[in-house]
Amino acid sequence: MRVDGGSPDFDETLYNAGVVWRPVKHWSLFTSYSEGFAIPDVGRVLRGIDTPRTVGRQLRESASHRDRQYRDRGAL
Known part of the structure; x- marks a missing residue:
């Protein structure tokens, strides 16, 4: 392939x-x-290829994340 x-x-x-x-x-x-x-684990992505055109999409999807936090701290 x-x-x-x-x-x-x-x-x-x-x-x-x-x-x-x-x-x-x-x-x-x-x-x-x-x-x-x-940076994604390229080896994992390449080992799981089922069709050649899915590699780019898998690299983009696994590359970013968003995080929201809401907390309180201290003592009353």
């Missing part, structure tokens, strides 16, 4: 932000939003 190469695009802008609010002296509320990127 022949597998054609390609050129995946890994230049996406990622956003991260966080806010801490302290309504009283020893207690705070925290929220954050972050986006991340990890």
